[in-house]
Amino acid sequence: MELIFLGTASAIPSKFRNHSAIALKAFGEVFLFDCGEGTQRQMVKLKLSPMKINKIFITHLHGDHILGIPGIIQSLGFRGRTENLKVYGPPGTSFVINSMMNFGYFNLQFEIEVHEIKSGIIIDEEDYRIECVKTNHSIPNYSYSIVEKKRPRFLKDKAVALGIKPGPDYGKLHRGLNVEVNGRIIKPEQVLGKPRKGIKIVYSGDTSPTDGLIDLAKDADILIHESTFQADNADKAKETLHSTSYDAATVAKKAKVKKLFLTHISTRYKKSLELENSAREIFKNSVVAEDLMVIKVK
Amino acid sequence: MELIFLGTASAIPSKFRNHSAIALKAFGEVFLFDCGEGTQRQMVKLKLSPMKINKIFITHLHGDHILGIPGIIQSLGFRGRTENLKVYGPPGTSFVINSMMNFGYFNLQFEIEVHEIKSGIIIDEEDYRIECVKTNHSIPNYSYSIVEKKRPRFLKDKAVALGIKPGPDYGKLHRGLNVEVNGRIIKPEQVLGKPRKGIKIVYSGDTSPTDGLIDLAKDADILIHESTFQADNADKAKETLHSTSYDAATVAKKAKVKKLFLTHISTRYKKSLELENSAREIFKNSVVAEDLMVIKVK
Numbered sequence: 356m357e358l359i360f361l362g363t364a365s366a367i368p369s370k371f372r373n374h375s376a377i378a379l380k381a382f383g384e385v386f387l388f389d390c391g392e393g394t395q396r397q398m399v400k401l402k403l404s405p406m407k408i409n410k411i412f413i414t415h416l417h418g419d420h421i422l423g424i425p426g427i428i429q430s431l432g433f434r435g436r437t438e439n440l441k442v443y444g445p446p447g448t449s450f451v452i453n454s455m456m457n458f459g460y461f462n463l464q465f466e467i468e469v470h471e472i473k474s475g476i477i478i479d480e481e482d483y484r485i486e487c488v489k490t491n492h493s494i495p496n497y498s499y500s501i502v503e504k505k506r507p508r509f510l511k512d513k514a515v516a517l518g519i520k521p522g523p524d525y526g527k528l529h530r531g532l533n534v535e536v537n538g539r540i541i542k543p544e545q546v547l548g549k550p551r552k553g554i555k556i557v558y559s560g561d562t563s564p565t566d567g568l569i570d571l572a573k574d575a576d577i578l579i580h581e582s583t584f585q586a587d588n589a590d591k592a593k594e595t596l597h598s599t600s601y602d603a604a605t606v607a608k609k610a611k612v613k614k615l616f617l618t619h620i621s622t623r624y625k626k627s628l629e630l631e632n633s634a635r636e637i638f639k640n641s642v643v644a645e646d647l648m649v650i651k652v653k
Numbered sequence: 654m655e656l657i658f659l660g661t662a663s664a665i666p667s668k669f670r671n672h673s674a675i676a677l678k679a680f681g682e683v684f685l686f687d688c689g690e691g692t693q694r695q696m697v698k699l700k701l702s703p704m705k706i707n708k709i710f711i712t713h714l715h716g717d718h719i720l721g722i723p724g725i726i727q728s729l730g731f732r733g734r735t736e737n738l739k740v741y742g743p744p745g746t747s748f749v750i751n752s753m754m755n756f757g758y759f760n761l762q763f764e765i766e767v768h769e770i771k772s773g774i775i776i777d778e779e780d781y782r783i784e785c786v787k788t789n790h791s792i793p794n795y796s797y798s799i800v801e802k803k804r805p806r807f808l809k810d811k812a813v814a815l816g817i818k819p820g821p822d823y824g825k826l827h828r829g830l831n832v833e834v835n836g837r838i839i840k841p842e843q844v845l846g847k848p849r850k851g852i853k854i855v856y857s858g859d860t861s862p863t864d865g866l867i868d869l870a871k872d873a874d875i876l877i878h879e880s881t882f883q884a885d886n887a888d889k890a891k892e893t894l895h896s897t898s899y900d901a902a903t904v905a906k907k908a909k910v911k912k913l914f915l916t917h918i919s920t921r922y923k924k925s926l927e928l929e930n931s932a933r934e935i936f937k938n939s940v941v942a943e944d945l946m947v948i949k950v951k
Contacts, residue, residue: 368697392694392724396690417757417759418759422720425716457752460791494758
C-alpha cells in the first residue's frame with residue numbers, strides 16, 4: 356500500500372505546497388482523496404498516470420479541494436480512457452461535476468458515476484471498506500476511513516490433514532467460501548487462522564476537531580489530519596472551523612492512532628519543524644506532510 | 654513593460670512546464686493571456702498577485718488554456734476583490750465562465766464582464782490597442798496583438814516659445830488635446846515631435862501557420878508563437894492543426910518581427926536546445942520560452 360501526498364497546502368498554494376490531494380495505491384486500485392487545482396501536474400512529477408485513478412473521494416466542495424477535477428477528467432478523455440470514473444462526495448457533488456462538463460471542448464469515452472454520500476459505510480468490497488463521517492466545517496465536510504479486510508492466514512497443514520488438494524479449493528476457502536471434498540463440506544474456519552487486523556487510514560478533510568472523527572479514526576495506523584494553523588493560532592482556527600496542530604494531535608491521541616500526518620498547512624508557515632514540534636508535544640508520532648512525499652504502508 | 658511566461662506546456666504538463674499562461678505588465682495593468690490549470694500557483698512563485706489582473710484574454714476554449722480561471726476567480730473572491738474582472742474570449746466564453754460559477758461554495762464581491770470577440774480591434778485605449786484575428790485550429794482560436802500607442806516627444810522649447818507655462822497644459826497637449834493660451838488655441842501638433850512606433854507584442858494561441866497571423870504580427874517586437882512540435886514532426890502538426898518550430902519561425906520571418914518566443918511545447922521535447930536551433934535555421938532570433946521566464950520589453 357502506498358500513500359502519496361500530492362498537495363498539502365490550504366486555500367492558497369505556495370512555492371512548496373500545491374492544493375490538497377492525496378493518492379492511495381491499494382487493493383490494485385488508485386484512490387484520490389480531494390483533487391485541488393494542479394493535481395494532474397503533481398501526478399506527472401511522480402510518474403503516476405491519471406489513467407490509473409479508479410475512484411475520487413471529495414471531502415467538501417471548496418475550490419482548493421476540487422478544482423483539479425476538470426483537468427483530470429479532460430486529460431482522461433484526451434488519453435482515451437474508457438473505464439468509468441467513480442466520484443464520491445457530499446450532496447452537491449453531482450451539480451458540480453455536471454458543471455465541469457461544460458468546460459470548453461473535449462470528448463469523453465467514459466462515464467462519470469457520482470455518488471453523493473452520507474455518514475456510514477459507502478463502499479464494502481471483498482478487500483476493503485470505506486466509511487465516512489460528517490465533520491465540522493463551514494460547509495458540509497466528510498472525513499474518510501479506509502480499512503483493509505485482511506484475511507486470516509491459510510493453515511496449509513490443516514487443509515492437507517482434511518484431504519484437500521492444493522488448487523482452486525485453497526483460494527475459495529481463503530476467500531471465505533465452503534468447498535466440498537469427497538462428499539464432505541469443508542468450512543473456511545476449519546483451515547483459517549485467527550482474524551487479523553487490516554491497515555486503517557483516515558483522512559479528515561477540513562474540520563475543527565470533532566468526536567465523530569475521533570471515533571472514525573479509532574486505532575488507525577495512519578491519521579491524516581488538517582492542521583491549517585499552528586497551536587498558537589487557536590482563535591483563528593476556531594473562527595474558520597479549521598484545526599491547529601494541537602487539535603490534530605489531540606484527535607490522534609484520543610483515537611490512539613499509530614501515526615499522524617499533518618496537512619492543509621497555511622502559507623504563513625514557511626518551515627515545517629515548528630509546526631511538527633508543537634504537535635509532538637501532544638502526540639509524539641506526528642509528521643508534517645510535504646508535497647510528493649510517498650509513504651509505504653505495511 | 655514586462656512579459657512573464659507562467660506556463661509553456663501543451664496539452665499535458667511536465668515537471669518543468671505548466672499549462673499555458675502569459676502575463677503582461679503594461680500600461681499600469683496586468684493582462685493574462687490564457688490561463689491553464691495551476692496558473693495561480695505559478696503566479697505565487699513569482700510573487701505576482703492575482704489581485705492585480707485586470708483583463709484575461711483567452712485564445713480558445715481547450716482545457717489547457719482555461720482551467721486555471723476558476724481557481725483565479727475563487728482566489729480573488731477569497732481575497733476580497735471588488736474591482737470587476739474583464740474576460741475576453743471566443744464565442745462560448747460566457748457559457749464556460751457561467752459554468753465556472755457553479756463550482757462549489759465561494760463568494761464574489763465583483764462582477765465578471767465577459768466579452769465574446771471577433772476578428773478586429775477589441776480594445777482601443779489611450780495608451781494601447783488590442784486586436785485579434787481568428788486563426789486555424791480544431792476549434793475557434795484567436796491570436797492577439799497588443800500595440801502600445803507611444804506618444805510623440807513633447808518639445809518643451811516650442812511650448813515655451815508659444816508662451817505656454819509648465820503645468821497641466823503640457824499634459825493636455827501631450828495627450829493630444831488643444832489648450833487655450835492668452836486667447837489663442839494651441840494644437841498638440843505645434844508642440845509635439847514626430848509619431849513614434851510603440852511596442853507591439855503578438856501571441857498566437859494554438860494554430861497551424863496562417864497568413865492572418867502573419868498580417869497581425871507585421872513588424873512586431875515580439876511574436877510568441879506556439880511550437881507544439883519540432884520541425885521533424887510536420888505531419889503530426891498538420892494533423893492536429895498545430896505548428897512546428899519551422900512553421901513558427903517562418904511566420905516570424907515573413908512578418909519581419911524582431912524576436913520570436915516559442916511556447917506550447919509538447920512533453921516529448923525534454924530539452925529546448927534542439928527545438929530552438931531548428932527554429933534558428935529559419936529565423937535567427939528565436940528563443941524557446943521557459944516557465945517563469947521574465948522578459949523586460951523596451
